[in-house]
Amino acid sequence: MKKKRSIVExxxxxxxxxxxxxxxxxxxNVVAITxxxxxLTRIVFFLNSCVFLIFVLSVIILISKLFDLISFPFNLPVPLFNAAAGITFVIFLFKIFNLLGDMFGSGFTWVENLNIALTYFWVSIIIIFMGYARLLSEARRARCPPIERIEKKGKEVKWSDVGNEARGILYDILTNIRSLVRPRRKKK
Known part of the structure; x- marks a missing residue:
């Protein structure tokens, strides 16, 4: 298991x-000018136009990491922030594909034919599902002791003990039913 960082770190x-x-x-930018x-100028201009998107992506990832440092019930927003980061990253990828399509011709026309809203939906659903599966798995692992540490307590149970227990339960049930069916005798 990897060591978790502190919030400040x-x-x-x-x-x-x-x-x-x-x-x-x-x-x-300096190299592109010289x-x-x-x-190179087109790539640098593209990165300059995407600085805000990259900043938003890094802030969303930071918030997700900060929530991930907190213990189980309070880290439940992590998959939601990861899904938002995933959608932001897909937006960035589509911008890269559009740039490559503009630069090198029509090799990336499949991006234009893609239903972008449906892609965002499926990316977010997959990330949210996988994130909650990971969180619940980690929470379960943290609360359940490993199999090696589970010790047997008491004596070993035998089938005859189970039979005696079942007979006792059946006797109690029948006794209760009999007391409900028979009217109580009045004391004189």
Missing amino acids: TVFVNLVSFLVFLIILGLT INNPL
């Missing part, structure tokens, strides 16, 4: 990751 790592992305994007290559 998670926020710090995600913030530093996004800042490193922005620094690399800034350096790429080299003056149309292909």
Whole structure:
């Protein structure tokens, strides 16, 4: 089982990751201006136009990670945030496919024929289902001790004990029915 990070460490790592992305994007902007290559300029312009989308994606993932650090009943929103992140990522992928289609011709026309709303729906349903399956599985594993640690308590049960127990239950049931059927005798 992997060690969970602290909340501060998670926020710090995600913030530093996004800042490193922005620094690399800034350096790429400088290189694109100096080299003056149309292909590189188009890719850098595309990344510049998607900075807000990438920022939203990183914030959604950060919120999901923060909820995932909390114990079971309070981490139930994790699959919902993961589904939102999945939809945002699919939007980004569609933008990449459109860019590639514009740059290299009509090889990516299948993206235009795809029902985008249906794709968002299925991506979110699959992510939510898998997320809740993971959460419930982890919660179950956390509450159930491993098989090796379960110790047998008391004596071993035999079939004759089960038979005696069943006979006792049957006797109690019949006694209760008999007392309901027979009227009580009045004391004189």
